[in-house]
Amino acid sequence: MNPTQAALDRVTRVPGVRGALVVAATDGLVVAEQLMDGVDGQAAAALTGSLVGRLGRTAEGAGLRPPAFVHLRGEAGSVLAAPGPDDLVLVAVVGPDANLGLARLEMIEAAGRLA
Amino acid sequence: VTDDIRTLTTRLAEEPGSLAFLELAEALRRRGQLEAAYKVARGGLARYPGLADAHDLMARIQSDQGDLAAAFDAWSSALQLDPMRTSALKGIAFLYFRAGDQAAALDHLQRAMEVDPDDPTIRQAIGRISAGRAGAGHGAPEALPGRSDGGSTQPVGDDAAHSATAVMRTSAAPSGAAVAGGTAAAGRTPGLFDGLDGGERGLLLIDANGLRLGGELVSADGGDAGDRVAAQLAGVSREAARATRLLGLGSWHAIAIECPDGHLVLAQSTADTVLLASRDPSVPMGRVGLLAERAARAARTWLESQS
Numbered sequence: 159m160n161p162t163q164a165a166l167d168r169v170t171r172v173p174g175v176r177g178a179l180v181v182a183a184t185d186g187l188v189v190a191e192q193l194m195d196g197v198d199g200q201a202a203a204a205l206t207g208s209l210v211g212r213l214g215r216t217a218e219g220a221g222l223r224p225p226a227f228v229h230l231r232g233e234a235g236s237v238l239a240a241p242g243p244d245d246l247v248l249v250a251v252v253g254p255d256a257n258l259g260l261a262r263l264e265m266i267e268a269a270g271r272l273a
Numbered sequence: 274v275t276d277d278i279r280t281l282t283t284r285l286a287e288e289p290g291s292l293a294f295l296e297l298a299e300a301l302r303r304r305g306q307l308e309a310a311y312k313v314a315r316g317g318l319a320r321y322p323g324l325a326d327a328h329d330l331m332a333r334i335q336s337d338q339g340d341l342a343a344a345f346d347a348w349s350s351a352l353q354l355d356p357m358r359t360s361a362l363k364g365i366a367f368l369y370f371r372a373g374d375q376a377a378a379l380d381h382l383q384r385a386m387e388v389d390p391d392d393p394t395i396r397q398a399i400g401r402i403s404a405g406r407a408g409a410g411h412g413a414p415e416a417l418p419g420r421s422d423g424g425s426t427q428p429v430g431d432d433a434a435h436s437a438t439a440v441m442r443t444s445a446a447p448s449g450a451a452v453a454g455g456t457a458a459a460g461r462t463p464g465l466f467d468g469l470d471g472g473e474r475g476l477l478l479i480d481a482n483g484l485r486l487g488g489e490l491v492s493a494d495g496g497d498a499g500d501r502v503a504a505q506l507a508g509v510s511r512e513a514a515r516a517t518r519l520l521g522l523g524s525w526h527a528i529a530i531e532c533p534d535g536h537l538v539l540a541q542s543t544a545d546t547v548l549l550a551s552r553d554p555s556v557p558m559g560r561v562g563l564l565a566e567r568a569a570r571a572a573r574t575w576l577e578s579q580s
Contacts, residue, residue: 198519205516209528212509217532218292218324219501220551221492227531230513233523237516251520 165248165268166192172264174256176235180272181247183207189246197251202237206249210239227266229258238262240269248272278304285313292317295326296494302334310334325355326501332364341368357483357504359385359392366398375402388484389500465575469568476564477549478542478572483507487575490551493534502549509539510547527565529558538565542572 159167162180169178170192177193179202186207191199214224230237238250238261248269252261281297294317301310311334318327332347345368351361366381379402386395465487466473477488477499485503492498513525530537535553538561542548550565 196521201519202516205512205519209509209512209516212505212512213528213530216502216505217530217535217537218326219492219505220490220498220535220537221292221494221496222532222535222537223291225530225532227529229529229531230516231526231528232517232520233526235520235522237520237522251522 161271162190165272166190168264168268169248169250169261172250172252172257172261174253175261176251176253177202178248178250179203180242181207181249183211183241183245183247193251202249202251206237206239207247210241210247214241227262229262238265240265242269242272244272246272275300275304290320292321292324292326294320295330298330298334299494302330302337307334307338311338323354325351325358325361328354329358329360329364332361336364336368341371344368355501355504357388357500359389359395359500362388363395363398370402375405378402388504464578466568466571469564469571475551476568477503477551478575479503479506479547479549481508481510481545486546487572488549490549506539506547506549510541510544513539527562529562531558536561538562540565540569542569543576546572546576548572 165180166178169175177191177197177199179191179193179199180189181187181203182189184207186204188199188203193199193202209230210225210228213228217223217225225241228239228241230239235251235253236256236258238252238258240248240262242248246269248265250261250265252258278297278300281293281300285291285293285297294313298310298313298317301307301313311331314327314331314334318324318331321327328347328351332344332351335341335347336344345365348361348364348368351358352365355361362381362385366378366385369375369377369381379399382395382399382402386392386399389395465478466476469476473488475490477490478486480486483504483506485499488499490497490499490502509528510525513528517523517525525541527541528539530539533554535551536556536558538550538558540548540550540562548565548569550561550568552561552564
């Protein structure tokens with residue numbers, strides 16, 4: 159199993175995670191995905207790539223180092239993103255009852271191993 | 274070599290991909306080591322060609338070196354990346370002023386004032402250029418303000434390096450003292466965040482166009498980062514709403530941004546405004562989230578009182 163697939167496996171095992179994908183941040187394209195039916199991977203990739211890029215520039219503007227983790231909280235769930243090396247971002251779409259703490263830890267660890 | 278420069282040099286050597294080059298090059302520039310500052314900035318720009326701060330820094334160095342054409346290009350690049358960057362607008366205004374084009378200088382200063390109406394140095398510069406035009410018919414070089422970085426007041430004269438430095442000190446990120454006594458004070462908004470932990474420091478209320486409505490954000494180097502951060506967040510609410518809607522997650526509530534050296538939380542205060550709360554990483558993200566929620570409620574109340 160390659161590092162990308164291993165990262166997706168690890169994240170999707172967390173309770174409440176509806177799917178995970180690896181995105182190329184610059185162009186917002188899907189590199190790999192493991193998604194439940196009904197989750198639009200391309201939309202998640204494009205929107206998350208753009209949002210993470212913008213939030214990275216915001217952090218830079220505040221004199222901070224690039225984000226290690228981003229959590230977009232919605233009414234019925236969340237989008238989580240953990241930037242990794244080589245402009246890759248590990249993204250997860252989770253339901254409202256997901257174990258966010260565990261998902262965060264797994265994602266940060268897994269994103270560091272992306273290549 | 275000062276301790277600061279030694280520390281920054283070590284940091285950059287250990288983390289060549291970090292943003293330490295910004296501080297190091299600026300420290301070298303302030304010491305007058307322009308060639309060294311230029312080399313550091315050039316290396317940083319090669320790594321971060323999309324970083325407006327890096328182009329802004331390069332412009333200051335080139336301006337000090339007297340290479341005003343290159344400074345113009347660098348400030349133009351900074352503006353392309355960040356159209357609301359007042360330091361670049363003021364830098365270009367200075368260059369137009371030097372070239373004798375006072376109308377263009379005033380135009381850029383007016384744009385800077387629209388972005389940051391609370392910056393007194395912009396009003397002063399506009400007033401002085403306008404007065405110079407009305408009086409002599411052409412601008413006297415000393416019309417532009419002098420240093421405000423704690424050094425002696427230095428009128429703008431014929432020497433390009435000194436002139437550029439003088440203007441840049443009115444336009445670039447202010448020193449810590451300037452933040453405490455100047456920009457930050459100008460950004461204070463009575464009644465907006467009263468009673469919240471830390472007052473308005475580290476809280477920023479931003480409209481849909483990326484303009485700061487109130488609050489104060491100081492970057493790690495002591496400069497005022499409020500307007501720069503606000504500009505980056507123009508339209509972020511629409512983008513977040515689109516993402517959550519398309520993914521079937523309903524409306525968006527908040528965005529937590531976890532950086533190694535700081536925690537940021539964005540919350541929606543009204544349909545047209547967002548609230549940014551910033552704290553150092555020792556404050557747990559959950560607490561920053563609660564602070565953001567309280568500040569967003571306070572902002573909502575304040576906005577209603579304003580209307």
